[in-house]
Amino acid sequence: MLKFSNIVKSYKTGEVVVDALKGVSAEIKKGETVALCGPSGSGKSTLLNICGLLDDDYKGEIWLAGKAVSKDKKVMTQIRREKLGFIFQRYNLIPVMSVYENVEYPLLMLNMNKRERMDKVVDIINKVGLKDHISKRPDQLSGGQQQRVAIARALVKRPEIVIADEPTANLDTSTANMVIDLMRDLGNDLGCTFIVATHDHRMTDRCHRVLNLADGNLSAFNPYETHRRAG
Ligand SMILES: Nc1ncnc2c1ncn2[C@@H]1O[C@H](COP(=O)(O)OP(=O)(O)OP(=O)(O)O)[C@@H](O)[C@H]1O
Numbered sequence: 001m002l003k004f005s006n007i008v009k010s011y012k013t014g015e016v017v018v019d020a021l022k023g024v025s026a027e028i029k030k031g032e033t034v035a036l037c038g039p040s041g042s043g044k045s046t047l048l049n050i051c052g053l054l055d056d057d058y059k060g061e062i063w064l065a066g067k068a069v070s071k072d073k074k075v076m077t078q079i080r081r082e083k084l085g086f087i088f089q090r091y092n093l094i095p096v097m098s099v100y101e102n103v104e105y106p107l108l109m110l111n112m113n114k115r116e117r118m119d120k121v122v123d124i125i126n127k128v129g130l131k132d133h134i135s136k137r138p139d140q141l142s143g144g145q146q147q148r149v150a151i152a153r154a155l156v157k158r159p160e161i162v163i164a165d166e167p168t169a170n171l172d173t174s175t176a177n178m179v180i181d182l183m184r185d186l187g188n189d190l191g192c193t194f195i196v197a198t199h200d201h202r203m204t205d206r207c208h209r210v211l212n213l214a215d216g217n218l219s220a221f222n223p224y225e226t227h228r229r230a231g
Helices: 044-051 073-083 099-108 114-127 143-155 173-190 223-230
Strands: 002-013 016-028 033-037 059-064 084-088 161-165 193-197 209-214 217-219
Touching (some): 044 161, 099 143, 114 143
Antiparallel strands (some): 002 059
């Protein structure tokens, strides 16, 4: 489903160059949930931005469903709109819009008609358990509820791939567990592939696979896989 090969990314600030990714490669299958782990500064967000087609300034190649992705900005935007969903640590909801409008927003970008949009939005809001909050604004919701809105917004168009950057970092344990189970169950139902940057063991324990980034490289040793096989 998603393959990235030999991705190299450097940031230049004045004279200082930081080699954030030093040639990383991996292949992620359809329907797989993969955790991207590693210490702060290891390059997780950088790799997510590249896989999420938010950054075109890198070396290497991204493949989606067997096709190499062009670095043309228009093509990248179109693929992002049609095939990718995003979930962020700080939810990134639009404050002046209701739950309904926030979730509907990605469908407006696809020029879908009103009736079809309404069916999809109501269905996914029911699935994330927010039917009774559909007209509220984000500031009238708890953190866990806001993250459920963000999950609904990411999944409403049934994307092929969902990119999530530390989705449970701001949540208490029971809310985080609920959000993780929701992502996993909805992902399974809809057949989405998830790539999740996380430090959260509750999350990594529920993923199919863990990729470890260390200092810009993907490490071959995978303690979580070893632990899982042993267990
Ligand atoms: N816009 C930028 N300009 C310069 N350097 C950057 C920029 N973004 C990231 N970096 C550097 O690139 C390296 C990788 O950063 P990145 O944010 O990808 O790591 P991360 O693993 O996501 O970290 P964290 O867990 O703290 O979010 C770090 O050394 C960081 O300082």
